[in-house]
Amino acid sequence: MAKVLAITNQKGGVGKTTTAVNLAACLGALGRRVLLVDFDPQGNATSGVGLDKTAQERTVYHVVIGGEDARSVIQHTDYDLDVLPANVDLAGAEVELATSEEGRETRLKAAVDTVRDDYDFILIDSPPSLGLLSLNALTAADGILIPIQCEFYALEGVSELMRTLDLVRDGLNPGLEVAGVLLTMFDGRTNLSGQVADEVRAFFKEKVYETVIPRTVRLSEAPSYGMPIIAYDIHAKGAEVYAELAKEVDSRG
Amino acid sequence: MAKVLAITNQKGGVGKTTTAVNLAACLGALGRRVLLVDFDPQGNATSGVGLDKTAQERTVYHVVIGGEDARSVIQHTDYDLDVLPANVDLAGAEVELATSEEGRETRLKAAVDTVRDDYDFILIDSPPSLGLLSLNALTAADGILIPIQCEFYALEGVSELMRTLDLVRDGLNPGLEVAGVLLTMFDGRTNLSGQVADEVRAFFKEKVYETVIPRTVRLSEAPSYGMPIIAYDIHAKGAEVYAELAKEVDSRG
């Protein structure tokens, strides 16, 4: 029975995709069976694991809107993880879900539940918004993993995200918990990073992962080769910290 | 008669808000009359110029949904620019616009047109998506200013953005042009930045501004004080480059 984690934060560019791809690959390297669900029309997680998102004939769009079987759309990758790919077709789903009568927020959950027994972890990459796509991810998940960039604007959005969590818990998914909070793009040379980290730890306490992800060039280069960091450069700092994070996530169960 | 620019890119965290706030302040410092419209429910541009977004009783939401007069909601700031503030209320507008019969994409244009004669420049900060809020921004604008972070994932989204521009030109706003493309968070120490810059210049040619925005700590610190960079640290590199950009934008007319 898989643990389903939604990697969600409406603030843009905080490291959602980078965390989804690299945590998935590192959990796979630990021997866990892992599915990465790309639920962002940008399709960055899809290309981050080496697939050509424009060449995909069937994607998660066809599963949540077209009713296709998730297993028939899921693909194996070269990196100890399977992927349910996305591309720009998914942008259409937001409009179609908004105007449908029922099940607007539960389509992804229905799809994910059909493959839960095939995996140990299912990670869902969310778009930078709190619209219907992110609500589907939060409804399908057991827990939310919140990446927070160590910058001011990223801190501002946290209270709105927590309000949304409460709404989802009140109705769609009462069991949803905060699986963990991940500090990303930490730059030890700046005061700002330290101040943001302190505020995040004061607010989220033990929910904050011990592992902190520093800003490193290798992490931003890896996606241009379609590779997770452990495949791109196993000796890079980014590979070390995401491997550490995978151990923490795995042990929290 | 103001020039209206939408600062738009669906990729998250590429520097839309940072550009909107700092370009607005620098155009103001040149003596231009400037209005900054925050059209992102995150409200980062609003707090970036020192307003408490949670304390705003009336925002751009009340103008586009409530039919209030834009002039009565616009506020002066301490920094040679006026602002039409936003906060999380605006998230409700996306749903309300989606289910309304007509004028879904033209509400912001109608509001902006009422104040065009009061300003020389109107800059609209967009959210990280290509939904109804961004479509409203593109419909209200004369031109789009596209910030592109010098990273791989940011490059991936450009073709989707151009497709959306073509759609908007075909119907809602035939006169919409690409006012300019701005390279942001350029890090001269990495090959990646240079490669992305080369690709962007090859694609957009003379549309790319001469001014390139480097990644600097001061630029990311300024918003935590609610100040544009020229007020936070006039001697910072970030202040110099955004002042240069203002001159380029002003001369393109």
Ligand SMILES: Nc1ncnc2c1ncn2[C@@H]1O[C@H](COP(=O)(O)OP(=O)(O)OP(=O)(O)O)[C@@H](O)[C@H]1O
């Ligand atoms: N620790 C890091 N060090 C350096 N660069 C990073 C790091 N994490 C992410 N990046 C880069 O920063 C940019 C933003 O990260 P990413 O795209 O993963 O964020 P996101 O939250 O998924 O963005 P979006 O909101 O658009 O979905 C990307 O170009 C990525 O390669």
Ligand SMILES: Nc1ncnc2c1ncn2[C@@H]1O[C@H](COP(=O)(O)OP(=O)(O)OP(=O)(O)O)[C@@H](O)[C@H]1O
């Ligand atoms: N040139 C720069 N140097 C350093 N930091 C920067 C620079 N430009 C922006 N930043 C910081 O990077 C983060 C992302 O920038 P910003 O919020 O302006 O992007 P955005 O495109 O508006 O994001 P969103 O997609 O969430 O609206 C912010 O924390 C900001 O302070």
Ligand SMILES: [Mg+2]
């Ligand atoms: Mg992403």
Ligand SMILES: [Mg+2]
């Ligand atoms: Mg922004």
